[in-house]
Amino acid sequence: DAKTTQPPSMDCAEGRAANLPCNHSTISGNEYVYWYRQIHSQGPQYIIHGLKNNETNEMASLIITEDRKSSTLILPHATLRDTAVYYCIVRVRGNTGKLIFGQGTTLQVKP
């Protein structure tokens, strides 16, 4: 599985957009980009995933560059409850594909 690189930490003001970058320069054509987040002492929560097109759901938007070597997760209006560790993961297609977690980005939303 391809590895990802994320900044270890980021701050964001409450109500502003949080843009979390992820580098996955060795991603292969059959791998999706997934984003999860983990709030302290809980299981990871699914946010969004995509292959090559930009995706949006009720939680966030995912922007994937044309060469697929990097992506950005956008939380449009961050709240204090969005404070968490955010993980960017690439996963092989197919329901047996493993999720291998990196170190993630600790996002601190400040009032």
Added chain:
Amino acid sequence: GAVVSQHPSWVICKSGTSVKIECRSLDFQATTMFWYRQFPKQSLMLMATSNEGSKATYEQGVEKDKFLINHASLTLSTLTVTSAHPEDSSFYICSATRTGRNEKLFFGSGTQLSVL
């Protein structure tokens, strides 16, 4: 959305005893489930892939005789930590994906194991 239930949420046991953790997919069938371990202030580490009706596949460095995995049905996988020691104290998390569908993995809420 799909729900993965993990039980117990926390357990304290004496050194040398065995502890079983259950992971259930409540409203979907899961041919494959995954078990993770997480130490404080660290990321999740994949321990093993649990396949219904067959032997689990363990990641390198994970002792299969220490961490017994059973996936006897499409909705239940269990992880048994045998002869637990204090260094096995950790947060254990399971995840599952719907059979036949390539999509997101759903995670349980985790089990905090403390071995005295």
